[in-house]
Amino acid sequence: MALPWLKQPLADALRTQRGHALLVHGPEGVGQFEFAMALAKAWLCETPADRRSDAVACDACPSCHLVDTHGHPDLLVLVPEALRDALGLGQSDEPATDGEGRKAKPSKEIKVDALRAAVAFSQQTSARGLAKVVVLHPAERMNAISANTLLKTLEEPPGIARFVLSCGDAEGLLPTIRSRCQSVRLALPEPALALAWLAEQSVAEPELMLAAAGGQPLSVVDRAALGLDAAVWKKLPSLVTRGEASALSGWPLPLVVESLQKLCHDALLAAHGAAPRYFPAGSVGAGHNVAELTQWAAELRQAARHAEHPWNAGLKLEALILRGQQALSRTSPKLHSTA
Template identity: 50%
Template structure:
């Protein structure tokens, strides 16, 4: 199993040492390894050689079963849309999604049917005589019915059942789910560690991409693998201000929204005399008014709710760029 995220070593050791609940909630910003930490916790709890407070040995029969994705006492619950890419990133076996015409688009929610299947696993006896572990990611993807179906088992697990819920939006979880879990915060990694990891992965201009993602190394790697360079990122503010649709045309709608939200955030900062957070300060104009930018931010948040299902993606991107150009222009005009 892939687990080459060096900044997770300390949080893993801390979690193994202080975990007192049968259910942990790993929570923090996206792109820093919540899923990887959750899975390493599960492997460590199932390891048959390491001491209870020590990381998995990676050598015992249990660890070998875990690495092959065939451990009978482990379940990984993911939304359909994330299942294959998440398992691939972990080095676990996965099935290619069925993309035949007419087939429904894979869901980004965890539905009640999946939770009911999980409950059958939860009620069975441990195959190897140790714990049984369930990892749910992202936990906020549990829809309301699925979350309620999980509550009783989460509160009163059978036998040695343990849960790790991993989330980058724990506020989106039902309070009754959060209250049944011991929180395990995961913060942004040290910049030096993140840069060293990105450079080892062959990422050029790693510092610029790491800043662009707000310090999230996994997201920076994904952007680099998608072909985004730091130069292209720094050119985005001026291209959007000129109304260049091509600046965003190669991005999927959710990523286009994300890029515009980062740009809007930095322009608001510049309007108050602050440096950019996601863009180099020199790449940003200095708006005279923040009000048009705040109105634009509200529009972007509304658009984000429908980013996965635009009726016509290309027209939608065109409209987003036109909206961005108008907001930036309005912010540059005096009161």
């Protein structure tokens, strides 16, 4: 297991979880998918469990190699098309065009057809004789029809089939799905473990970036790939104050909104004389207008709910930064009256 903070939870889960369906959940950026894959690999590993430390996969047998090369006949990994590349799973065989010959956009959902295929897969005989494993990630990307397709199989799973559902927000799943799975909750890692790992990934100023990502180490690495590094993060409060959107232009809109929410949160803390949580001390001014910031926070919550919509990202970014500039330019009325 390459993520050091998952070693102990993985050993615990392998020792205690004997169910046919597991739900791995916890904060984003902790490694739910990596955890689900490590469980699958351990269940399929052909070195007897009592000869492996903590029953984790041996990483040496033919089965472990097949999992690593995404060629294991008894493992099906079900993720939305749009996530395959990011998870290192490569291309799928989904048609590249829609019914009318247009280039199809990769789906962000786990589609019902894929789930039907997964259910059929789980009912087949095991090719290598140990188990049939289906990893489904992120489980909250199943729509209601997909979830209902899965439900019946979770109620009466075929003898050797095991399902691992991994997700960020377990509340986003149907209660009937949750109640049929054994729950494995992953917590945010100890900062020392996360910082050591980030340093190994060559992340500059890991402490600052871990705070920026709310303690989620994998999010730090994802963001660095989008150009969100320590230098940009430190400049962000002054960029927004000046209304400069260009440094954020390559970011996905949900990340822009989330970053502004963190800035707004820290500006509110500063206005109450408290230390910032996401930005370095002193980078967010203290004299902002609390009523204005509270209103901005409400608008950002609204924007966050729609941030995945296919808006004109360029226009929307400008509007978000302009609004941030406005909210941060209104100083506290108390300061005005004493001026």
